[in-house]
Amino acid sequence: MFNFDSTFKEMMQSHNLDTVIILGHMNPDGDAAGSVMSLAHYIHVNYPQYKVMPYLAETLERGPKKLVLEDKVFTPFEKPDTDGKPYCVIVCDNATLKRMVGLEYFRAAAASIVVDHHASNEGYGDVNWTKVSEACAENVYHMLDKDLLRKAAEAETHPTAADYIYLGILHDTGAMARANRGILLALSDLLSMGVDHQELMKTMNCDTLDILNKRGELVRSAKRVLDGNVAYVMINEKERDENKIEYEDFRKIGSILRDCEDIKLGFTMYEESKNVWRCSFRSDGKWIDVNELLQFFGGGGHVSAAGLKYRTDNVEGLKKQILDRVAEMTATVKS
Ligand SMILES: [Mn+2]
Known part of the structure; x- marks a missing residue:
């Protein structure tokens, strides 16, 4: 299993970085937004010495967008401003360079980590952890330190890192229609961190x-x-x-x-x-x-x-x- 924390810490220290940009795929869905935003909150709480800027395309699906607009920490629809400093890029849920939103940030990054679940992932990035699974957010859940994730969820108000992971899994499994045992266990752990299932289900249905x-x-x-x-x-x-x-x-x-x-x-x-x-x-x-x-x-x-x-x-x-x-x-x- 990929250990995000040790890779991330080593990368930031060896390149002497203090800024992180997190990117996803174009026309983001709940999983792309959930993966990007959960990592942003996780880093924000557990690594306060670093500045973190998630970046999502405006074309985010209506349901997940409702949640992201409630975010009290980040404004991910604005272009990140790095102040000319070198930075690390983390890319989530994106298989090919062609589909990445904010590719210019990836190209100019001092170091990069890629976390994905697409079978079609090209294998780009300095560290590329692609594991085929139902949702990228499921991979994000597994790669994070569980105590630090709980800490991140408990330190903030809704939507937290745990809420966003839950959002990603919810959307990429068709509201759990395609969930397996491992996913349901992960969801129950996230519920124990304060996720409100009914609240997040509201992001699933925006039909008129x-x-x-x-x-x-x-x-x-x-x-x-x-x-x-x-x-x-x-x-x-x-x-x-x-x-x-x-x-x-x-x-x-x-x-x-x-x-x-x-x-x-x-x-x-x-x-x-x-x-x-x-x-x-x-x-x-x-x-x-x-x-x-x-x-x-x-x-x-x-x-x-x-x-x-x-x-x-x-x-x-x-x-x-x-x-x-x-x-x-x-x-x-x-x-
Ligand atoms: Mn996905």
Whole structure:
């Protein structure tokens, strides 16, 4: 098991640093925000001699954003100001340099630590601890000193380091739908540090009736292919604008489809800007490995959840290539 404290202390001392910047991935979700913010609070309480600045993109999902806006210590949507001093960077929940928010800080850092749970992690950074798991925040929980974590949780008011770890796990496990025994034990330990489960569950649901109606329309437009095993929804720039569909609402469709008992792979394709397509793939994790599927096209993520951003003026061609590859990959799997 990776011991964060000894690595961190050694790095700060040997490079003679007193400033830390913490970064995550673009379009942050609960796990990215939870991992970044929990570490920021942990360091803030336990290493007060260091200045710590978490940095998150404004595009953070609505639910987790509610919690981050309640933060009494940090303002992570502002760009960190290092005062020209050398600093250490910690990157959480981010697989590739391409997806990192604040890459300029990473590039100029005197030292770096990477903590991740993506199978597609590139292995960048001076110290890279990537362990495939349900949530990066789960890895953060395991790498921290439990007494120091408790101290951090008890020293501050909500949201604390423990709240943020809980947030990350909650969001990356679909409110514990994909939790295993180890995760539930970690959550119960976090509860004993003062986390309020019901309070954090409020970050899971931010739907309005209007959003539900839009989602209903999108689900209705889903197409089924490959013997009905695969369902997808595609939306171009024009449809997106006419119906005011935000990506955050749209990407959930992939999970909704995948969670159907009679569908093994659900995906969405969204024209973010002219000819730039953001695709989100969700599988049951057994029928097809979507990380492997999308790495072929330059994307990636996890076995059962992965993404791809692709520039093309022929999206039908891209879709056909992906579906051909799905057919190929699943044909070799003997049922
Ligand atoms: Mn994650």
